[in-house]
Amino acid sequence: MGMNTQGRPTRMAENISTGGYAETTSGSKGLDQAEALIYERGSVEQTGVDLPDVKGRKTRLGGLERQSKLGMPGLSEPETMRHYVRLSRKNYAIDLGLYPLGSCTMKHNPRLNEKMARLPGFADVHPMQPASTVQGAYQVIGELAHWLMTLCGMPGVAMSPKAGAHGEFCGMMAIRAKLDADGQTHRRRVLVPESAHGTNPATAVQCGFTVDEIPADETGRVDMEAFKAKLGDDVAGIMLTNPNTCGLFERDIREIADLIHEAGGYFYCDGANFNAIVGRVRPGDLGVDAMHINLHKTFSTPHGGGGPGSGPTVLSEALAAHAPVPFVVQKGESWELVEHEADAEGEPFGRMAAFHGQMGMFTRALTYMMSHGSDGLKQVAEDAVLNANYIQARLSHVMTVAFEGTCMHEALFDDRFLADTGVTTLDFAKAMIDEGYHPMTMYFPLVVHGAMLIEPTETESRSGLDRFIETLEALALAAKAGETERFQAAPVHAPTKRLDETKAARQPILRWTPSNEPEMEAAE
Amino acid sequence: MRYLPHTETDRKAMLDAIGVASIDDLFTDVPEAARQDGLIDLPRKQTELSVERAMFAMASKNISASSAPFFVGAGAYKHHIPSTVDHLIQRSEFLTAYTPYQPEISQGTLQTLFEFQTQVAQLTGMDVANASMYDGSTACAEAVMMAARVTKRNKAVMAGSVHPHYVEATKTLAKYSEVDVVRTEPGLGGLDAVAELIADDVACIVVQTPDVFGQLHDLRSISEAAHAKGVLVIAVFTEAVALGLVEAPGAMGADIAVGEGQSIGVGLNFGGPYVGLFACKDDRRFIRQMPGRLAGETVDADGRRGFVLTLSTREQHIRRDKATSNICTNSGLCALAWTIHMTLLGEKGLKQLAQINHETACDLADALDEIDGVEVLNDAFFNEFALRLPKNAAEVVDDLAKVGVLGGVPASRLFPGQFDDVLLVAATETNTEEDIAIFAKALKGVL
Numbered sequence: 001m002g003m004n005t006q007g008r009p010t011r012m013a014e015n016i017s018t019g020g021y022a023e024t025t026s027g028s029k030g031l032d033q034a035e036a037l038i039y040e041r042g043s044v045e046q047t048g049v050d051l052p053d054v055k056g057r058k059t060r061l062g063g064l065e066r067q068s069k070l071g072m073p074g075l076s077e078p079e080t081m082r083h084y085v086r087l088s089r090k091n092y093a094i095d096l097g098l099y100p101l102g103s104c105t106m107k108h109n110p111r112l113n114e115k116m117a118r119l120p121g122f123a124d125v126h127p128m129q130p131a132s133t134v135q136g137a138y139q140v141i142g143e144l145a146h147w148l149m150t151l152c153g154m155p156g157v158a159m160s161p162k163a164g165a166h167g168e169f170c171g172m173m174a175i176r177a178k179l180d181a182d183g184q185t186h187r188r189r190v191l192v193p194e195s196a197h198g199t200n201p202a203t204a205v206q207c208g209f210t211v212d213e214i215p216a217d218e219t220g221r222v223d224m225e226a227f228k229a230k231l232g233d234d235v236a237g238i239m240l241t242n243p244n245t246c247g248l249f250e251r252d253i254r255e256i257a258d259l260i261h262e263a264g265g266y267f268y269c270d271g272a273n274f275n276a277i278v279g280r281v282r283p284g285d286l287g288v289d290a291m292h293i294n295l296h297k298t299f300s301t302p303h304g305g306g307g308p309g310s311g312p313t314v315l316s317e318a319l320a321a322h323a324p325v326p327f328v329v330q331k332g333e334s335w336e337l338v339e340h341e342a343d344a345e346g347e348p349f350g351r352m353a354a355f356h357g358q359m360g361m362f363t364r365a366l367t368y369m370m371s372h373g374s375d376g377l378k379q380v381a382e383d384a385v386l387n388a389n390y391i392q393a394r395l396s397h398v399m400t401v402a403f404e405g406t407c408m409h410e411a412l413f414d415d416r417f418l419a420d421t422g423v424t425t426l427d428f429a430k431a432m433i434d435e436g437y438h439p440m441t442m443y444f445p446l447v448v449h450g451a452m453l454i455e456p457t458e459t460e461s462r463s464g465l466d467r468f469i470e471t472l473e474a475l476a477l478a479a480k481a482g483e484t485e486r487f488q489a490a491p492v493h494a495p496t497k498r499l500d501e502t503k504a505a506r507q508p509i510l511r512w513t514p515s516n517e518p519e520m521e522a523a524e
Numbered sequence: 525m526r527y528l529p530h531t532e533t534d535r536k537a538m539l540d541a542i543g544v545a546s547i548d549d550l551f552t553d554v555p556e557a558a559r560q561d562g563l564i565d566l567p568r569k570q571t572e573l574s575v576e577r578a579m580f581a582m583a584s585k586n587i588s589a590s591s592a593p594f595f596v597g598a599g600a601y602k603h604h605i606p607s608t609v610d611h612l613i614q615r616s617e618f619l620t621a622y623t624p625y626q627p628e629i630s631q632g633t634l635q636t637l638f639e640f641q642t643q644v645a646q647l648t649g650m651d652v653a654n655a656s657m658y659d660g661s662t663a664c665a666e667a668v669m670m671a672a673r674v675t676k677r678n679k680a681v682m683a684g685s686v687h688p689h690y691v692e693a694t695k696t697l698a699k700y701s702e703v704d705v706v707r708t709e710p711g712l713g714g715l716d717a718v719a720e721l722i723a724d725d726v727a728c729i730v731v732q733t734p735d736v737f738g739q740l741h742d743l744r745s746i747s748e749a750a751h752a753k754g755v756l757v758i759a760v761f762t763e764a765v766a767l768g769l770v771e772a773p774g775a776m777g778a779d780i781a782v783g784e785g786q787s788i789g790v791g792l793n794f795g796g797p798y799v800g801l802f803a804c805k806d807d808r809r810f811i812r813q814m815p816g817r818l819a820g821e822t823v824d825a826d827g828r829r830g831f832v833l834t835l836s837t838r839e840q841h842i843r844r845d846k847a848t849s850n851i852c853t854n855s856g857l858c859a860l861a862w863t864i865h866m867t868l869l870g871e872k873g874l875k876q877l878a879q880i881n882h883e884t885a886c887d888l889a890d891a892l893d894e895i896d897g898v899e900v901l902n903d904a905f906f907n908e909f910a911l912r913l914p915k916n917a918a919e920v921v922d923d924l925a926k927v928g929v930l931g932g933v934p935a936s937r938l939f940p941g942q943f944d945d946v947l948l949v950a951a952t953e954t955n956t957e958e959d960i961a962i963f964a965k966a967l968k969g970v971l
Contacts, residue, residue, distance in 0.1 A: 035635070037635070037638070037639060038639050038867050039639075039642065042867070042870060043870075044870060044871050044872060045872060046870055046872065047868070047869060047870045047872045047873035047876075048606070048608070048867070048868035048869070048870070048873070049606055049868050049869055049873045049877075051873065051876045051877055051880060051953065052880060052953075054876060054879040054880055054883060055883050057883050057886060058886075059769075059882060059886070060882075060886055060889070060902075060903075060904060060905060061740060061769065061770060061882070061904055061905075061906070062740050062742070062903060062904025063742075063904075064733075064740050064741075064742055064770050064771050064904065065769065065770070065771065066767070066768070066769055066770055066771045066772060066775075067771060067775065068649050068771065068772045068774070068775035070646055070647070070768075070871040070874070070875075071646050071871065072643055072646050072647070072866065072869075072870055072871040072874065073867075073870055073871075074867065074868065074869060074870015074871065074872055074873055075867050075868065075870070077606070077608055077868065080608055080612075080864065080867055080868050081608060081612070083867070084612045084615070084618075084636070084864060085612070085615065087631070087632040087635055087636060088612075088615040088616075088617035088618050088632045089617060089632065090617075090629070090630075090631035090632040090635075091617040091618065091621045091624075091629065091630055091631070091632035091633055092617075092621060092626070092629040092630065093616050093617045093618075093619070093620040093621045094616075094620035094621075095616035095617070095619075095620045096616065096617070099622065101622055101625075104622055106620075106622055108527055109619065109620050110527060112572050112575065112576070114614065114619075115576075116575075116576070116579040116583075118610075119579065119580065119583040120583070120588040120590060120591070121580075121582070121583025121584055121585070121586040121588055122583050122586070122793070122794065123791045123792070123793055124588040124589045124590050124602075124791060124792055125586045125587075125588055125589065125792055125793075125794045126589055126594075126596045126600055126602065126792045126794070126795075126930070127600055127792070127794050127795030127796075128596055128598050128599075128600070128933045128937065129586075129587065129589075129596060129925075129930055130921055130922055130925045130930075132922065132925055132926075133586060133587035133925055133930065134586050134587075134794065135585045135586070136581075136582040136583055136584065136585030136586040137582075137586050137794045139582050139585065140582055143582075147566060150564060150565060150566055151564060151566070162658035162659065162662065162796065162797070163658060163851070163852065163853040163854075164852060164853060165840070165850040165851055165852045165853070166658065166662070166851075168850065169697075169850060173696070173699070173700075176700055197840075197841070197852075198839070198840035198841040198842065198843070198844045198847065198852075199840050199841075199850045199852050201840075201844040201845035202840035202843070202844060202845060202847040202849070202850035203850040204845065205845045205846075205847075206697070206700075206701070206849075206850055207700050208699075208700030208701060211844075211845045248553070249551075249553035249554055250553075251553045251555070253555065253558075254555045254557070254558065277554070279560070279563070279564055280551065280554075280559070280560050281551075281554055281558055281559065281560060282558070282560065282564070285557065285558040286555070286558050294853075296853065302619045302620055302857070303620065303621065303622045303623070303853075303856075304613075304618070304619055304621075304856045304857025304858075304860070305618055305621045305622070305623065305624065305630075305632075305633035305856040305857060305860065306622070306623035306624065306633070306655070306817065306853060306854055306855075306856030306857075307623075307656070307658075307797075307853040307854045307855045307856040307857065307858075308658070308796070308797030308799075308853070308854075308855045308856070308857060308858055309853035310797075324696070339937070340940050342940065343940075349696065349699070350692060350693075350695060350696030350699060351689060351692035351693055351696055352662075352693060352696060353658060353659055353661045353662050353689070353693050353796075354599055354659060354660065354661035354687065354689035354690060354693065354784075354795070355599070355600070355659075355689065355794075355795025355796060356794065356795045356796070357795065357796055358796040358797045359793050359794035359795055359796055359797075360791075360793040360794075360796060360797050361796075361797060363579070366579075367575055367579060369566075370567065370570055370575045370578060370579075371525075371526075371527070371569065371570060371572070371575050372525060372527075372569055373566065373567050373568035373569035373570060374563040374564045374565070374566040374567070374568060375525075375563055375568050375569055376525040376527075376528070376568075376569040377564075378560075378563060378564075379525060379528055380528070382547045382550075383528055383530055383535075385547070385550050385551070386530075386535060386538055386539070386542075386547060386550065387538075389538075389542045389544075389550055390538045390541060390542060393541055393542040393543065394541060406542070406544070406549075406550050408550075408553075429626070430628070433626065433628055433629055438622075438626060438629065439626055444841075458528060459527055459528065459529065460529065461529035461530070461534075462529070462530060462534040462537070462538060464529075489825075491628050491629075494628040494629050495628065495629070495631050496627070496628050496631060496824040496828060496830040497628070497824040497825035497826050497828070498628065498824060498825045499627045499628060499822055499823070499824045499825075499830045499831075499832050500822045500823055500824065500825075501627075501822065501832050501834065503822045503823065504820040504821065504822035504832045504834040505820075505834050505835055505836075505837075508811070508818075508820050508834060508835060509820055509821040509822075510638075510641060510652045510653075510811070510818055510819070510820050510821075510834075511638070511641050511642040511645050511651075511652055511653070512638070512639070512642045
């Protein structure tokens, strides 16, 4: 036993140090079981699948048989089951509790959606089957497109973007294509509020634009004077999140839309926060030209530990002709797929990805929408906004609300209430972990010092919110009472103590390496 | 509504606590002209049963791959997925977790990503891999942009035998950048046309093996030629199972290997969600320019091993307009399915699976090659190959569908106006001898 060449333990038992698990021999602690890497558990001789025998016939590989080493261990089925079930128990999840990550809309994921997505008629269908054998799949895309366009009050939608950021790319590409088609090739500057998600400036640059930041005013919204001053002949458009990342509705949004249009630019709306207004406000009525919709936020397709997402992008009349291929069209009773730019009536800016979009997310989202209906979706927005305001109202006496007034679907606090306590936003968040909650979004948006952005979503009950509020209240009071150490040591009840992210970045270890194989064998 | 916990009593009490009279008071920032008075014109809420009926009705209009002799490939492949995979990815703790931004309560996701990265690196014969991209096509596009950043050159040469959707996705991503993407003439030949374009101002060449026609390529000599001019080699694959039997891109000189991971653990799903695999050499210049998330190993405050997302200064949420990519959400749950399936297989199972795929395809090629006027065009293939038919391939595919056989993809669907008589067919471990016999008979019948 010992450390391998990268200075890390090669066996779980060695992970024992002075604290935490030191009390047990195995490294486990009751139901919190230590779990080694598959490379430390499995063997290259083991497999968890039974396959037919190979025939040993002559290959037709042109002499390209693999000579290089693989080195991938296998595990039997029961070992596989335990490995992943044990690991799963080290994760927080919506199904375990409130997941108040602002801007991420972590709401309940109905299992009906999972069941529908797994119908063989959807899950076991190939994207390149002949049209006559996939009419139901085209119909799902068409129906979902109809729901999205109707909810948004917009005449076009591109269904193929694979996530929110991909949808942003789609919308901004459509704007770029429209500008170029109109000879507006001098328009290359995109206005982006400081409070925007990082994806917005990154996307604008991908489309060949430059980014010009707009400051926020003292109410947390776009500074209108600064915005007006930035308008000019070279402006391509604005990328604005609404409700914005401070959880506030941009009151001047219609004026912003009018001004950007008058200036010859287009209005891209980041739809990450659509949950706050779905069924109550149609973005088309706000003057939006393009907006991506995160099906994995508003329409509850599961986040899955970081995807897959889906980012259909609604488009205004001006931009719809530039939607990328492919798309479905209804011809009488049947559906057709337009796959090639040359077959499209408009001028598609290109293709976003292989095949036709995130079908597995479409079936889930459509199931979700049909379950709610227009009445249920309106209630979603109302309860989401109600819950956030309830949290804000009840915590405003112990925590500091970043901007006065009511909020939309998320409540933004800053760290003024922690002034002189020695407790940071990060410490406060880690203490929430010990209390059994996933922390809120921290240090975002950037316009607020030590930001804490809380988005409860509509699927939290009043009693659940009360418990959450009481917990945060108690933590805020504990911080003010000088219990600094408790915060700085947190978390102590999570599967690990605070992890050293600086070390991870300075000495990156991005994979297991076989250099510890001999040590493993020796140890066994 | 079954997903909404509040009663009217709750709502009233909460409005009181907030200090407003009605829910409308919380929406007063919305300009009056944009407020919806009534409900939007869409159907009202439905019971679970009623939604099921509607979804069943749509699903039943599709022919599923398992219900017919099935030979469709061209970038997505039907493989058997062990039951364990779908059970495990539906564990609440995996399914309903977010991106692991709080590592202390996300070790499950982070350790599986670390294992995933290692498996992807091993499979491709590369040093490091990221935590997934959306799919193979977007991974390919990102690889080209990365190569341009690494080499500070602005020209990419793509082989005509790369899947056309990958080429289109790459051209779209590069469209308004400095990077100029050129593609050589599509066809079943070798990579000579690509080799001819290797030059001092080229950032990368992009070659696929097995390519979109199923043809295998030895990348060694072209890699050598590319490296001599400082050109990076991006190796693309759409059938990950092939790498259990065919030489790895990393062993043939690739600097970046990208591909579609769907065939391991992820169902056909009518084209998505899939999982993009992205791997490269362990070179600081490369890793700093990689797109997407990376899980890395570290220690906690007690010195115990743990995992975190790392090197995020490449990413949009830190770097904003200077980020290596705008990607945020990736394909986490599909990556999980991939790594679970790969763990079940191990290299022993993977090699056997790959061998069975190849043998089945060889049997299919033999059976079809015997038909008058039908010719197998590949001299080397894994589990997919191109056939020349004496007839228009798109018509043949439609005719085959009428007799209940899903007989491949007409090449003209990928290359409009070209290869009208070429049919792409794939075989996997899911095809039986009987399937092959039915296909051969049906094909003979429709020609």
